[in-house]
Amino acid sequence: MGINIYKEKPVSGIKGKDLLGLSELSKDEILDILALTESVKKRGTDLNYQPLKGKTLGMIFEKNSTRTRVSFEVAIWQLGGYGLFLNKNDLQLGRGETIEDTARVLSRYVDGIVIRAYFHEDVKKLAEYADVPVINGLTDFEHPCQALADLFTIYEKKKRLNGLKLAFIGDGNNNMATSLIFGCAKVGMDITVASPKGYQPKKEIVNIALRDSILNNSKIIVTEDVKEAAEDADVIYTDVWTSMGQESEAEERKKAFYGYQVNEKLLKMAKKDVIVMHCLPAHRGEEITDEVIDGPYSVVFDQAENRLHVQKAILISIMGD
Numbered sequence: 001m002g003i004n005i006y007k008e009k010p011v012s013g014i015k016g017k018d019l020l021g022l023s024e025l026s027k028d029e030i031l032d033i034l035a036l037t038e039s040v041k042k043r044g045t046d047l048n049y050q051p052l053k054g055k056t057l058g059m060i061f062e063k064n065s066t067r068t069r070v071s072f073e074v075a076i077w078q079l080g081g082y083g084l085f086l087n088k089n090d091l092q093l094g095r096g097e098t099i100e101d102t103a104r105v106l107s108r109y110v111d112g113i114v115i116r117a118y119f120h121e122d123v124k125k126l127a128e129y130a131d132v133p134v135i136n137g138l139t140d141f142e143h144p145c146q147a148l149a150d151l152f153t154i155y156e157k158k159k160r161l162n163g164l165k166l167a168f169i170g171d172g173n174n175n176m177a178t179s180l181i182f183g184c185a186k187v188g189m190d191i192t193v194a195s196p197k198g199y200q201p202k203k204e205i206v207n208i209a210l211r212d213s214i215l216n217n218s219k220i221i222v223t224e225d226v227k228e229a230a231e232d233a234d235v236i237y238t239d240v241w242t243s244m245g246q247e248s249e250a251e252e253r254k255k256a257f258y259g260y261q262v263n264e265k266l267l268k269m270a271k272k273d274v275i276v277m278h279c280l281p282a283h284r285g286e287e288i289t290d291e292v293i294d295g296p297y298s299v300v301f302d303q304a305e306n307r308l309h310v311q312k313a314i315l316i317s318i319m320g321d
């Protein structure tokens, strides 16, 4: 593929820093992570390449995870380090020890922390009190590592990012929509979010991203109309209607999102070479049909694989010497 437009070097700008959200990364930092991802992916599993030899990564999970947990654990191990999976309920954190004390203590043992938590504010607090970098492995607000893998996947498939149109169909107010709005604006991609009323991106989020989109000559459009989003889209992206933590709203959401399914009819409105993305896990038959997720336009499993390569680039950039 050759992301030769990007600089082939580790991302020096984020060494030792937290990665809490895509809004906090600069355009160059994002492009540099994608470039490094390309080189680590090309290298494959090379146990002679151990830039994180002797480093430990604490991985706190308050919610379920397949991709984030496994890709971080495999990534740190393949890079020469060690990852400790820490279920929140097994930690004293699950019995009421404070986030502040947990942060202080873990900082004495590990070189970095990945955390998946219900509340973004908790992750911010952990980062504030930890002396080691904290990486957001998903909160109610953002899922930055997933969005970086998504941008990398789009680049791999389309050979460019700038000027493409991504249509996000579904819950415009969830963590994926927010991270993609920030990410697309940073790299100059147009994003149109189609969501029912009450589930559209908050104005504050769009306003944060607007500055970047203006600088990068791209558009952010919010609509109720799936056709407006899908028309001429290079990428159609969807995610579950009910995110983790919102289970009590599932029935109400199923009704609200009726008509927001990514199916073959919707694909016909997009460009002929459209790709379909989903961060997974999918609720097949709700936000996406079997025919589409298993069909020729779907790149969802390449997208899932790329989580591993992107995690490596993130870990090397933040925790490498």
Ligand code: CP
Pocket (backbone or CB within 6 Å): 064, 065, 066, 067, 068, 069, 138, 146, 279, 280, 281
């Ligand atoms: N996409 C994603 O983050 O998947 P998991 O919930 O399995 O980690």
Ligand code: NVA
Pocket (backbone or CB within 6 Å): 138, 143, 174, 175, 176, 239, 240, 242, 243, 244, 279, 280, 281
């Ligand atoms: N929006 C989904 C993403 C899962 C990876 C959730 O938060 O459950």
